[in-house]
Amino acid sequence: MTLLAVDGLEMRFGERLIQTGISFTIEKGAIFAIMGGSGCGKSTLLKHLVGLLPPASGSVTYNGVDYWAADDTERNRLRAGFGMLFQSAALWSSMTILENVCLPMEQHMPQLDEAQREARAHEMLEWVGLGKFADFYPADLSGGMKKRAGLARAIAIEPPLLFLDEPSAGLDPISSKRLDDLVLELRHRTGAAVVFVSHELPSLFAIADDGIFLDADSKHPIGHGSPKHLLETTEHPTVRAFLNREEPPADAQTDAQSPPGAAPTAASTDTATPA
Numbered sequence: 568m569t570l571l572a573v574d575g576l577e578m579r580f581g582e583r584l585i586q587t588g589i590s591f592t593i594e595k596g597a598i599f600a601i602m603g604g605s606g607c608g609k610s611t612l613l614k615h616l617v618g619l620l621p622p623a624s625g626s627v628t629y630n631g632v633d634y635w636a637a638d639d640t641e642r643n644r645l646r647a648g649f650g651m652l653f654q655s656a657a658l659w660s661s662m663t664i665l666e667n668v669c670l671p672m673e674q675h676m677p678q679l680d681e682a683q684r685e686a687r688a689h690e691m692l693e694w695v696g697l698g699k700f701a702d703f704y705p706a707d708l709s710g711g712m713k714k715r716a717g718l719a720r721a722i723a724i725e726p727p728l729l730f731l732d733e734p735s736a737g738l739d740p741i742s743s744k745r746l747d748d749l750v751l752e753l754r755h756r757t758g759a760a761v762v763f764v765s766h767e768l769p770s771l772f773a774i775a776d777d778g779i780f781l782d783a784d785s786k787h788p789i790g791h792g793s794p795k796h797l798l799e800t801t802e803h804p805t806v807r808a809f810l811n812r813e814e815p816p817a818d819a820q821t822d823a824q825s826p827p828g829a830a831p832t833a834a835s836t837d838t839a840t841p842a
């Protein structure tokens with residue numbers, strides 16, 4: 568069953584073209600990776616997929632409903648099915664972890680009262696291993712713990728579609744593996760489809776079963792398929808370099824200064840706030 572279909576998407580900021588010619592579909596239960604060097608438009612694509620940015624052209628369709636052709640009521644209904652973990656985790660710093668996890672439920676699960684929301688938030692925090700930290704503020708958590716708190720918040724509403732922007736960037740290998748396991752377990756438990764941006768090769772190979780590779784140079788996708796399939800079949804030196812963690816080819820003029828896996832640049836740092 569196709570949950571999400573992207574057809575002929577072009578993304579721009581004003582006159583500036585970011586990517587064009589993006590088409591793919593995401594099936595129920597898929598784990599779909601958005602790959603590419605820094606600054607190629609991965610976070611921008613994710614924002615198009617969650618309805619935060621309108622396409623310059625093309626369409627983004629959920630269960631057959633074209634998001635930008637729909638009316639406000641329909642869009643709100645669609646948005647209630649998205650869970651999102653932003654690149655920066657984007658927790659509200661003035662709220663405890665528990666309050667952060669409760670917030671989307673207030674908006675998207677009106678059938679629950681406050682006590683039920685809190686019970687559910689505690690359950691989610693247990694699940695990501697933060698049961699003892701419910702009353703902590705984001706500033707008191709490590710990077711990995713913030714990401715897990717962000718994941719708990721994103722999944723609290725049981726979204727059929729979960730979007731994760733560099734969930735394991737900057738985490739140690741054990742925290743990173745733990746996050747991967749949580750994503751796999753979530754898919755197993757709820758059948759959610761997961762769309763994630765990652766530079767982490769172990770994560771990409773371990774959990775993604777489909778994906779797209781964006782090129783900053785040509786500004787269109789240069790690979791489509793699982794990381795494993797791409798590595799085995801690609802003829803494109805940039806894709807091969809990324810997946811083999813080699814030096815990029817000398818003629819690949821991306822605006823990416825940093826190699827795959829490097830810390831996000833200022834340009835790729837996320838400033839959006841949670842919905």
Ligand SMILES: Nc1ncnc2c1ncn2[C@@H]1O[C@H](COP(=O)(O)OP(=O)(O)O)[C@@H](O)[C@H]1O
Nearest residue numbers: 580585604605606607608609610611612834835
């Ligand atoms: N709000 C914005 N306004 C203008 N340009 C932007 C905005 N957000 C990102 N960009 C630019 O779009 C390009 C793609 O950014 P981004 O999607 O964050 O890249 P990635 O996530 O692949 O590192 C970059 O060159 C970035 O500077």
Ligand SMILES: [Mg+2]
Nearest residue numbers: 609610654835
């Ligand atoms: Mg990014």
